[in-house]
Amino acid sequence: MSQEVLTRETNRRQLQQIIAGLSDGVILLELDQSILWANEAALAMHGVSRIGELGANADEYAKRFSLRYRNNHMVPPENYPISRVARCEVFSDVLIEVFTVDDPERVWVHSVRSMVLTDREGQPESLVLIMSDVTDWANAELRFEKTFNANPAPAVICRLSDLRYIKVNPGFLEMTGYTRDQVIGTSAYEIDIFEQAEKRDLAIQRLRDVATIPQMQAELRLPDGSSKQVIVAGQPLLLNDEQCMLFSFVDVELRRRAEVALRQSEERFATAFRLTPVPILICTADDQQIMDVNQAFLDSLAYTSDDVLGKTVTQLDFIDDDGARNRLLTALAKSSRVDRVDLRVRKRDADLLECAVSADTVNIHDVPCYLLVLMDITERKRTELELVSAIEEVMKDASWFSRTLIEKLANVKKINSPQLPSVSFTDLTARERDVLGLICEGLADKEIAARLKLAPNTVRNHVATVYSKLDVHSRSEAIVWARERGLFSGEWRTKGQR
Template sequence: MPNLPSHHHANQQQLRLILAALQDGVILIEPDQSISWANRSALRMHGVSSIADLGTTVSEYRKRFELRYRNRHRVPEGGYPMERVLTGETFDEVVVDVAPAGQNEAQWTHRIRSLVLNDAGGVPDCLVLILNDETERFDAEERFEATFAANPAPAVILRLSDHRYIKVNRGFLEMTGYDEGQVIGRSALEIDVLEGAARREFAIERLQQGRTIPQMEAVLQLPGGGERRAVVAGQPIEVGNTDCMLFTFVDLERHKLTEDALRQSEDSFAAALRLSPVPTFVLARSDLRVVMANNAFTREIGYPEGHLVGKGAIELGLWGDLVAGQEMERRLERDGRLRGADVSLRTRDGSRLDCVLSAEPVTVGGRACLLVLAQNVAEHRRSEAEVAAAIQAVMQDTAWFSHAVLTKLAQMKRPHAADGQAASGLGDLSARGRDVLALVCRGMPDAAIAHKLGIARNTVRNHVAALYRKTGVSGRAALVIWARERGFTGGPPRKTPMPTKD
């Protein structure tokens, strides 16, 4: 640095004291290209702590930091703001991305202004760069750009100063059939998104004031002719320090098609529900109130659907056991589904209906619901009980059965062997098989047989299955008839248990 008058150093010192406290970054450059001073903000904007790290000259700065314009093109040699100010050029705003040399990704975005301080003779005495850190703002704008472009909802952005469109997303282009070049730069008069709006004058007034435009229906003119009805709304936003209006749209035609498809789907669901022979009803997921019920359920329960809809099971008094019903509802609220739960329902006439409930989550009309199947098992259980009683009666006394009747029953119950041969006789049975058959003929269930013979329950099942195979019958009643035909009385089994290797 050349020897300068003392008043020059004094002025520089005063200037530095003033600039040190500024939030903006400030770099002072001497006419000989040396960087004489930088405040803390300027150093922080470069990720360094001293001027030595920044570069003591403009040439060193260029070697340590790479600058790019916002279009990602590198700033060429001679185009760095420091180099431009050395030529005496002043500029109000230059925006550049800054990265340490060798790094491709920018770490900061600077908005730079220049200032040239002359001495009394008009000769440049000090060159000043004023830096603003715009990193967060530009990052936010990039995120907005990416979100705006990717958003499937149709949208355009209008600059308020001249009412020209500056951005358009793919959703708007697909809805209208415009190309991007046909929209960007066009005015609101050329592409009138408020045409045919129910409150057009009010919307235009809001647009001119830069205020929110509430939702309203409008008619968009398409580039190839024709119209498109849509709901449009406007929201004032700022894009790159420019006041704008963001217009968003809902395509009423597509919305109507979606609603029609949804309605058809729901109609199909309702039709299938009502035609189902299994008693079924739908509960709202939020409060477990009945939304709909099919004919099979209303027939079983005795109430018309209109009486059920909008009410809960407790309010309707449907639970045969209130405590068990409340527990069932807690499970539905917690898990949102149910599998084969035994429950008793109370019908309109006060009788009890034994059911097995199963529930699965479904969506009906956009509402979270539960589809509940209530299978009536009373008839099934009654049939089982009647069969068991009949077998028990047979076990007690079969003397009144004629041989002919027993033969007919056996023929009805026993399928013919594939090879046409008759089923095996008693002589083909093992000793343990005869023991099991004797207790079956006495009407004992598997568990009692296992206990009586001192063997496992699975072993009993295996012996019974073997008896079915050897005799060619299916079912315990047919097995009893088969044994009676052959004079097997089902007397008490041997008292000495067999070895347990079976």
């Protein structure tokens, strides 16, 4: 063995002894790409215990292990670090995922660099791969990446060394309409999230100090030129050994629009409430304390605001009948609304008004309230009473009225009875009126047929037609309908027989 070869082998043994105990993995290769030696750390990083399990050379290594970049793209065998160093390439910090062909679920992450050792004449003598196991770091980074992307709150990460965005999650892209390429690598000066912030100077100072930036309202400029109201906060973090700032956002644009719509709605309600000529009162639902009344209420009942506001409906005592007031409030508590209940309302000077009161339950500043609308029907009531009184006076002696006119007067008298059907007795034919009269006398269909000398089927048809026109469903309902209208009394039948 020549002295040169002996010296080279001695140097290799010394090199192996030096690196055997290192925590970094080291693989030595011959110039012909054969694997000469590997330390324990390198074997452990490949899940093997003997050098032979790595393969005899770079080609066999590629058959036993698959490599993948961190972007999930597979590494072609010719670009494996072991193949590159075999071509005497020098490189550093190549980050790859390594797994055996037989067990792709077990994955290591290596950070690999290469060295080419030369002899005295500068010619390549030994090839070295040096690798660090960064699996734990990569898994932690992967967990962070997944958490960051899955976070529903919009967020971006800015690298503080050059103030460029290095990460953005889907929430931010969805909120703003930016694409990932429009954000990643972009300067914080181009997408200035504090451009319209309410505490911009504080945010900039905290950014310089690498300190937490408290929540503040800002107006974020969007790619289409519009803007959006957001709440933004910043939190320092260390990412890949670099100082960064995590910015998280809350989209308050929908809330702002809702607030504007609510304010506009309240303004419209306030305007209508103030200007409507119908008296309106608003009170709380729980204790009926009066919160507001409109000018029409004050004018109609002769009150001032000081007389009314702050008192309860009971204390103001403007509803003349305590029982009617209690029934109104009970009905409101039970069904949330009432429609056109006739009540007497007392003015401040004790005069009484006849009112039709409608009420509903509304929420004002999240407080359940009753809204009472009072329609003054005093004149209408007075007119109707006078009309009914005149009709009753005339009908005391109606012998000289025609039968049709008396029936129409009777219908006018009953005009204020909303429970009565609107059909008139005169809507029946003469034969149908005869049949109804005999029903009111208590006769059965056969008896009616004998009295009127009609066939029983004909009588049944007439009875069905009468039920349909009167909107009743039985003889008893037909009799009640006729009696409520004062039809077929003894006096009427006598007059009808004249």
